[in-house]
Amino acid sequence: MISDDQRAALEAVSLNPAVTPDDVWRPSPHNVPELHEKVAAEILRGVARARTDDTSMPLGVAMQGRAGAGKTHLLGAVRERIQREGGYFFLVDMVSGKTFWESVALALVEGMGRAHVGWGTQLKTFLRRLTPQLGLPVEVRDAIAGAQPVTRAQLDTFIRALRERDREVGRDAQDTARALVLHGAIDFEAQDVGYAHLISEPGDPAARAQWGLSAAIRTPQQVVQDISRLMALTLDPTVIAVDQLDTLFAQTSTSLLNHHQGLEDGQAKVLGPIADGLLKLRDITRRTLVVVSCLPDTWVLLTRTAPTPVGDRFRTATLPDRIPTPEIGQAIVAKRLAAAFAGPRFEPPHPTWPIASAAFADAPTLTPRALLRRVDRHIAWCRDRDEVVELDRLIDGADSTPTVSAVRGGTGDPTTDERRLHELDARFAELVEAADVSAAVDPAGEDEHLPPLLAAGLAAWIAEQSPTGATYKYDPPPGRKPALHGRLIEVLDEATENEAHWCFRAIAHPNAIAVTARVKAACTLAGLDRDLPQRRLILLRNGPWPTGKRTTEVLNGFDAAGGLRCAVPEADLRVFAALRVMAAEPSTALQEWLVARRPASGTELFRTVLPGPDGTRGGAPPTTPDDGEPPSPDSGPDPTNVPVADVAGGPSTGAAPAPVPADPVDLAVDASGRPVGLGRTVDGGHPFTVPLESLRRHAVVFAGSGSGKTVLIRRLVEECAREGVSAIVLDPNNDLARLGDAWPDPPGGWGPGDADRAADYLAHTEVVVWTPRVSAGRPLSFQPLPDFTSLRDWPDEFDQAVRSAVEALAPRAGVDRSSRLAQQGKAVLTEALQAYARSGMVGLPGFTEFLSDLPEGVSRLARAGKLAEELAEALKAAMVTDPLFGGVGAPADPGLLLTPSAGRRARVSVISFVGLTSDQERQSFVNQLQMALFAWIKRHPAGDRPLGGLFVMDEAQTLAPSTGTTACTASSIALAAQARKYGLGLVFATQAPKGLHNQISGNATTQFFGLLNAPAQIDAARQLAEAKGGRLPDIGLLNSGEFYAAGEGFSFVKVRTPLCLTHHPKAPLTPEEVVARARPAG
Template identity: 50%
Template structure:
């Protein structure tokens, strides 16, 4: 058994935090190892000293590059201390979005001014004290300017006048910004809020009360405000402006698509890199005596360098890169420094400073990043506690100790009683009072979130929680979930209480939250939850800001005193550090059962069994080299089994395999899932499983993430199951993957005639009528006859009659039909002035054929048989139709309509017969092609396929991020449905409504992990399924256009 003193020491070590947050940057640095990244630190200090020696200009900026866990945030924290010890100012910009770059800069400047760091007072007070010294004002006026005594408009006038006399140019050009900064430091809350709204360029919100303080009601653009704040700061000292946390922005945007159903707006990391890069380049011109330091992954800076329009090389120096731990000696110093304060708290004298890791074990430390090393050590500490026995770690590369199944060491009923007592005694009024909510609401929400992360079994650092900091916080609690350590992809939840009733105060705090979070419906990994119990202010500005918050994906809800009492009790329990607390939280889940967290994260599972933390994604220490684990083998199923079925993965609850008949795809499938859900992996795996059964597919690729269906993995992915390696080999050997690039002649161009083959259906009145409907639907928009006017009605009637005549007498290409339309024969149409209407439409269609080479068959005319017929020796063909050559939705919809009409005619001539499935057609981003709103050029043909294709054996798969964004006939005709992670409350509600039509309830859709889906099919129950990784190569980033074209040419 473990010695009680050793247990206490290990319990303290369990609190080790290896991932500093942005809020930690402002706290006192507990340790710093000089030998770790010494050269980079020296370069940062030299850059600041250059700014300090400047008369006004900005030195070349510095880029600190390093992989995840290399110490970028720690270095910025150290640099903040060094700058402030030298009398300078420090500012930190976190989540940055190029589209709102300068508002982000202003918000970062204001947040930095509210912070103390190494100063006794906030940097704003330090700045105003120094400006007052320049102005040479009296001590009484100085105290008013600093906010120590009451500020009056007259006192503000005297100070600004004195400063203008002392510094005429800056005082004249920056006088209004100077007034606002003094108001910001005032003890009068209304003056604070007015100033903040004005500084953040909130036009309408600042129009009331500003005249009293001599501030104009017309606001300045954010870039000018940032420049003027910088000029005022530069009068008193140099500054460092650090930019951190830009890597999650690129990771979050990499696959994020707006899920409002329109499909028209896509957040591209390339565009973000261009905007963000241009903003960073312009900072040197706008700021004064300021060195900009950017900390990011090498891949992020490369993206900026390649896409910023301004010259990067002349404004930033990029030779600095953080390295791994250089030596065993440095590793020992690092771990010793981190362990020492915890041993002191436990009053424990270890046999050696790195206990329970022997010093000799650090011989392998140079292969680790600092964070990777601390994570490895922490896992060993956790394992010792679980086992109830201390085992010395002698080799960092050896596998983790197996987890023990010993029962919890303490009777958990003791904590039950303690928790009940604390809830009964809790007083929570301060958290709901405007004067104290910043302190108390932050404290309680942080405690609740910390407990919630433990309830998720998170003892490996997947989640981190931070408070809003001092001063005027933008939020009260911030939860970060690490989704991918290599790319630093993260999901963020920001919580803020808002109990103020004054409209100006409400507006200022909501604007602060919006600027901090950068809510964007296209980036569902950023969430903001606003907690408000009072009625919302009734003014137009307040109502508009509330609607903006909701439209951008924010959640507005209330918080009960019952929940706050729970959080109060949890705050005390966390502070008491009872060793049994983690086990108790896992068993009882008090945080997860609160109404607030159940609403935001979904309710916890019904069972109270503790969820053990899963292994790291890498299966080894984060930040360390990882060897690929051997992949076991399972017998691959033959392609012609008695009842062919698709392997969907395993049930999340039991791990049992989930299979559905291959024939079930005749009744189609639809996938509702957002960015980061694993939707693309599911699509690919379904296509691959079909190919293994000899079923060919046509796949629309709007986002360049499906063209790799023929690429092999360079190394086995972690989410492969035993036997998947053999399946991948068989899939790649037997599948013919061809990439087509309509309108891109440098790839593999393809075009289709917009008219169906009428000869195949002319003898079937029903099918012929349907073919006429789809042809009219394709031609009417091009002939400018798609409106609701009387002329458009007549035009469509003439088109239909002309097509009927054409189909029965001539048939053929669009060009032949346009010729017939231009000289419409007598009797071909029964309407008056039909020939005049026909001639006008013929000219319009000819113009469309000239303007759009795809319309009318420019390029190789290709039969669907070519798309679906594999090359000799292959089992199946996958035709990936890349849409990179079709620049807008209208062109894409027209092309897809032509493709679907040709496919419809072909499948009718070549039905599946007694085969389970004759072919597969896959449409990602379905809301773009067949939306629930206005009809597109391909709505009719898509609905026709969904309604009729099943009887000919053609399977359809539709995928969308917007459950109510696609036509209800698509959803209604899909017997198999998948529901993956969604974040937007609107889309979650829509998914639940769609699922309800199947007699199912999607309860935890916002808490699903990547690769987890709720699935329901005909005759199969509604269940949570874990989908395996696809068999073909699927990295985090999509292909570029050139890479797609190269595959098409191959």
């Protein structure tokens, strides 16, 4: 049992391993200078040059580091150091390549309102330092700095003195200087005039003239130049840090992919303006150091698209991939825990309790983020078990730490637990009743009072989503006069820093000009763009919007870009206020109460705009104490109800009972979350493991003949099956159909315990071999068109599914060429399929009939009717000549392939290609399978399981090649981009590193590089590794079973993988042997 003091101490721990950009502005007592001392020193050297020399521009710093290396944390430490030494710091969230200068200008304006040592904000500090140099009287200084109301006469006096101090700057930047003073003024109307100028909005011409601003509107680039030149007059340096490039690049790549645009051209269009802007930013600023924070891959792409050599203006500084020493790892954890334990009256036995000092020997194998997550997971486990066990290994010890349940805080006594929930019900009701939220919807108070309420609501909403397994975070309350009042972030891919954003901005101001400026600023900071659907902006307003010409124009643009406008009910704000108070009150049952009651998810605002428990927009209302458990995501139809006789194959005979309908349908039947062991490191012989959850983010194996690639794939499938993870395995070479065969005798390549592991695998795993187009085996077919019904409410997924289907149908319909007529036919095919899918109809035969008599209004093309008839005839002919394409036979539900029979832990479905003799047939079948999987996993997500299932594609370069397209290219790319959200991990294997589509390999977090023989393939593999900061010096000399591996939390370690648990002789099975194995018994 944990003592009360220990429990309070553990409950106080909040490690927050993934910081947000807003955390840069908050004091961090956790900094360990030794972690990034070389990169920090490089930045500080640049700052020193900016401080001492105004005649030259210091080289910028390109700070590169992998995800989790601590880039954002280092920016926070640099910000503290620079401000403490008198400098200024600004952080640019680069949200769109189209609005580079708008983003930088807004970052400077927003950053002016951030705290600074001495006079409150950076703006006040700047003005307080500048005004004494101008010889202004004290009363004028106070007014200019915002301590007293400012008058037009005082503003004129300030500008005259500024022009005397520096004639050129005073002449060019006088309007911006006036705007900065007004922006920091006491009077709200004056603030709006200044703010409008600083974001290049015309504002009210009469109000501009009243304060002495000219009629000319400065461009965002001119505003940036003005502010930099003005701040340089104080002789203090400025750092402008550019962040979020990786998120922008990842989101843009996904968008380009979804719309089937050329990726290289699309990337150049996005990154080209950014590269050009970064070079110009350094050139037009004074006493300023520009720091770019990004992944190494992003910097390489930036340098390629820059109009001039970037190396001439930026110096690269790379953060270490992993923690340099055990001592630094120990210091990272000790500082975090010391801050947490400072509150409770508890003295830990040693600084890193409950992590033993010896455990940090493993720290050099981890990134800082991975280390903190490991520690956080262990502390949560201690809380959940109500006992403290010191962790003595960070790597091996992971095996002994079971996955923590999604809901913690239970005592084990149902009566006590229910009583504690009722107590929180009563407290919640009391706080909601007493809440006063009037200031949050008042124009004068919304900037100060609404952000904390939204932050409390988002924090509670995130806690309520813990059973879903999705990763969310939120921006803490922002600084003074923010452009956004809140932001929810879903982490889609940590390795590429791909995210989805929901941004919030309340606008209660009655003045149309003020509303216009606020909408424009919010759009800029949110990165609202119709081409980036992962960027969402919600404007909140209770009451009508102003109807002026300019305001209407801006709001129409906002709506066209995909923005959402809605009210924020007072009842919702009262809930957020209550949750804010409850979060500050210690309660071990709060997390359990949030998941059970779901108060934030039940608010009208969040129910309208945020994802529900099943991933659809709109959440469930909160349950009352009498409602029992919260509703679970819709699991859809049970695939075990499909009538199939004797579908499962046993370990050696191929016979097993059919699935029982009462069995659960979840992808993850019994996945415990323990990492799977895949051998040992060559250097040191340390165990090498891969967390199950990381396989959600996919894996790829680059290796040639004789490398041990097939053995590695088999062992990965076997170990996942032992953890309750079922798999679908494509077998093009007949060497995977033995996944259910025991070795005749224990092989010499087995390690300690492998015999027991093999027995466990064979006893609890059923292996089923499927033979599409071979009725003598176990035939398998899918509908050539998926059931789009489950995707209709999800625009992104619906669009991807339709486009994938069009790409598969186009070759069959003869419209996959570049001729004008073919492109017109493809356009009609696309429009018709969109309409057909939205109508709720399913099946290819029905679609051909739909085309034969195309309803009016479906297509915008004049010859649509005739083109549609020709498409219908071509598709009907293809259905006759290729029965598999026509969907002959009863179509299978993908769940059938992933659902084990009663008494079995997992099912491995091996799909043999013995009946698919041509690449076209194989590609067509895989496309049908992938489209069916795409729709099925949406209805059956893995939820809070670490991994729901595996889909293994050997010889993947033949299915999704890097050049040209196949029938399954689009669906492969869509599945790679979306499957991780629902818990399906993909494993790709290829002998040709550059032969696989880059959006397949680029979406794989875990990568294995094995023996390659051809010089061209060796060079390609080395280029891929170098892009991720690794080296493959002996890739052409590796022994069989040796691989270089890189993944989440570790980088390019050489490992020796174990022999597989099932029989794997040198010769593959013959087609006849495969069919015999697939044939159901009896």
